[in-house]
Amino acid sequence: MQIQSPCVSIEQSNQLAIIKLANAPVNALSKAMRVGILDALEQANNEPSVEAVLITSELSLFSAGADISEFSGPNLEPMLPQVLNKIESNSKPVIAVVNGNAFGGGLELVLACHYRVSFKGNKVGLPEVHLGILPGAGGTQRLPRLIDAKSALDMIVTGAPTPVVKLEGVFDEIVDKASQLNEAGVALAKRAISSGPKPVSAVALEANENTLAVFEAYSEQVSAKSKGFFAPLKCVEAVRAAYELPFEEGLRKEAELFMECMKTPQARAQQHFFFAERAASHVAGLSKDLGTRDIKKVGIIGAGTMGGGIAMNFANAGIPVTMLELKQEALDKGLALIRRNYENSAKKGKLTQEQVEQRMALLQGATDYSALGDVDLVIEAVFEKMSVKKEVFSALDKACKPGAILATNTSTLDIDEIAKATSRPEDVIGLHFFSPANVMKLLEIVRADKTSDEVIKTSMKLAKTIRKVGVLVGVCFGFVGNRMIEVYGREANRLMLEGATPEQIDRVIMGLGMPMGPFTMGDMAGLDIGYFVRQSRKSFIEHDPSYCIVADELVEAGRVGLKAGKGVYLYEQGSRKPIPDPAVMEIAQRKAKELGITQREISDQEILERCIYPLINEGANILQEGIAQRASDIDVIYVYGYGFPVFKGGPMQYADETGLAHVLARLEHYQTTLGEYGQHWFSPSPMLKNLVAEGKSFSSLN
Ligand code: NAD
Numbered sequence: 001m002q003i004q005s006p007c008v009s010i011e012q013s014n015q016l017a018i019i020k021l022a023n024a025p026v027n028a029l030s031k032a033m034r035v036g037i038l039d040a041l042e043q044a045n046n047e048p049s050v051e052a053v054l055i056t057s058e059l060s061l062f063s064a065g066a067d068i069s070e071f072s073g074p075n076l077e078p079m080l081p082q083v084l085n086k087i088e089s090n091s092k093p094v095i096a097v098v099n100g101n102a103f104g105g106g107l108e109l110v111l112a113c114h115y116r117v118s119f120k121g122n123k124v125g126l127p128e129v130h131l132g133i134l135p136g137a138g139g140t141q142r143l144p145r146l147i148d149a150k151s152a153l154d155m156i157v158t159g160a161p162t163p164v165v166k167l168e169g170v171f172d173e174i175v176d177k178a179s180q181l182n183e184a185g186v187a188l189a190k191r192a193i194s195s196g197p198k199p200v201s202a203v204a205l206e207a208n209e210n211t212l213a214v215f216e217a218y219s220e221q222v223s224a225k226s227k228g229f230f231a232p233l234k235c236v237e238a239v240r241a242a243y244e245l246p247f248e249e250g251l252r253k254e255a256e257l258f259m260e261c262m263k264t265p266q267a268r269a270q271q272h273f274f275f276a277e278r279a280a281s282h283v284a285g286l287s288k289d290l291g292t293r294d295i296k297k298v299g300i301i302g303a304g305t306m307g308g309g310i311a312m313n314f315a316n317a318g319i320p321v322t323m324l325e326l327k328q329e330a331l332d333k334g335l336a337l338i339r340r341n342y343e344n345s346a347k348k349g350k351l352t353q354e355q356v357e358q359r360m361a362l363l364q365g366a367t368d369y370s371a372l373g374d375v376d377l378v379i380e381a382v383f384e385k386m387s388v389k390k391e392v393f394s395a396l397d398k399a400c401k402p403g404a405i406l407a408t409n410t411s412t413l414d415i416d417e418i419a420k421a422t423s424r425p426e427d428v429i430g431l432h433f434f435s436p437a438n439v440m441k442l443l444e445i446v447r448a449d450k451t452s453d454e455v456i457k458t459s460m461k462l463a464k465t466i467r468k469v470g471v472l473v474g475v476c477f478g479f480v481g482n483r484m485i486e487v488y489g490r491e492a493n494r495l496m497l498e499g500a501t502p503e504q505i506d507r508v509i510m511g512l513g514m515p516m517g518p519f520t521m522g523d524m525a526g527l528d529i530g531y532f533v534r535q536s537r538k539s540f541i542e543h544d545p546s547y548c549i550v551a552d553e554l555v556e557a558g559r560v561g562l563k564a565g566k567g568v569y570l571y572e573q574g575s576r577k578p579i580p581d582p583a584v585m586e587i588a589q590r591k592a593k594e595l596g597i598t599q600r601e602i603s604d605q606e607i608l609e610r611c612i613y614p615l616i617n618e619g620a621n622i623l624q625e626g627i628a629q630r631a632s633d634i635d636v637i638y639v640y641g642y643g644f645p646v647f648k649g650g651p652m653q654y655a656d657e658t659g660l661a662h663v664l665a666r667l668e669h670y671q672t673t674l675g676e677y678g679q680h681w682f683s684p685s686p687m688l689k690n691l692v693a694e695g696k697s698f699s700s701l702n
Contacts, residue, residue: 005036065104303334
């Protein structure tokens, strides 16, 4: 037997035909694979001495599923559902030997086989929901025929990988080790020859009161939990169809629901984001031959809020850390806080006490720079003041070995300037973590003027080691994330001055799908942080006397946010629930009067446009200046760093979906209607104007 496909092979062993999938790197079920599988199956059927067919993979994983690059093009026959229906209706039994992860279409292929065998450590799943769709090749109809409704719903609605050991209904046999699979596959095939094909579609499912109650309860739960997403409820509907309709009709229903999902902005956004995340890990212009430096030991300067969180990332990854403070007391305090964090995780059952001790044992304290002689990387997280940063970097330059990477976690300061305090600016880089640093996935990797490619490549790799999403950005005030959020915060504050209440503004922003509005976020982060930044950037106020003027007064009155029990909102002791305070609007009214601003009723639409469109405009400026490599990187930063809803794909995707011409028109509208303020702050980015003139989108730049 011989087939033409470069990615599927077939061989015969006695009465068995063995089809092997070999489409590196992930056995994506592309058109070539689908054709190859059908060809191989036909050959096995045409060979009289073959009595059963095994399907397995030549790679270490079985298959990661559909080739999602095909989603945007025309249908390429044969489509996966057709291929799987052919497998299921094959007259010779087909056995899936699942030698590695089977996800999405990969698992649907497994479910279409008559018998299935895998091994204990393996995981499988149906993650389509993360792409805004549902399993569209029979997964929603076959899986519930093998496991109970609730388990099938859990797998399909959450998209989470599931250990094979939890799927005894799916697998006829689960062996201890992958090495036993070949033998087990052959034995299962021999049994299959005597019992014949056993199609999953033949299993009868019946809806009764109990199952209906499961679906009702599940739909309710999903509606509450996945606000803004379209696919999760459709997944429930599809699984329900497996119970309520005959198999063929169920498949048709699944196809219908799949197409419905595919056409939504959510699916476009989630698929955009899938590619965005992958693109973000690539740095243009880095030589493939370039090596990376080993990071086996890390130093952290400053054991405060950020230093402590950053240290935990490394301890979690098994990398030893030396933390440096000038005073023993500050060091003890920092280390004690880290221990408390770990102990809390242990209380919640996320870590064992042994793991807490293992991690703590990786953390050492020091008050002298001589302790940093052998570290491969240092991350500075001291006060946000240039003179302090320079002192630290000059000391690091003297203390650290040649080749050590010297990183700063500064949020706003000029890293080129910091690098000048050393004799090795090529080793200096920004590693900008987000707070809480042990939780937030985003890491802005800031390339300074002289940072070497090797240091950049090492940092991008390091992000993966500590399970962060690293995105390369350039030096400017606030880099990408904070530079854009500044614009949004400014506008929210100005809207309050013009008459919108903080509650209205927060509600509108949450309506977009953000986890919280700008004022709740400000209170949580601490209003003093922005205040201190503003103090060092008087240029904002020179151009705009209204700039965050209410927030300034609040901070000066000690209302610094949640930690003080009062900020823009009030907080009851021990509660994080914001309580509106009329006194804040009184300040806004007084300040508005002083500045000659007439307060008015402001529509939700205006709030949304004025907070989000200037942020997008700033994103366009960032692209124009080359501070971000691509528009989709900005989306990754916003989803992981600021909770921008993934079902909108990030601000730049949201702008594309809204229409750039519309965004531009609204910016121009506010530029002219908001007087001097509008003239100053609403000037459209030349990049945005050009894209609109050429009828292009941000995604066309990627
Ligand atoms: P923090 O005040 O909580 O901690 C700073 C620590 O540095 C303190 O423990 C202090 O004792 C120590 N320190 C000060 N000068 C020192 C020196 N010369 N040598 C050694 N230790 C010294 O501040 P933080 O919030 O952790 O911020 C640290 C840095 O991280 C700043 O640059 C800040 O802009 C940046 N950052 C903060 C956040 C945030 O949300 N807090 C987010 C991202 C980045």
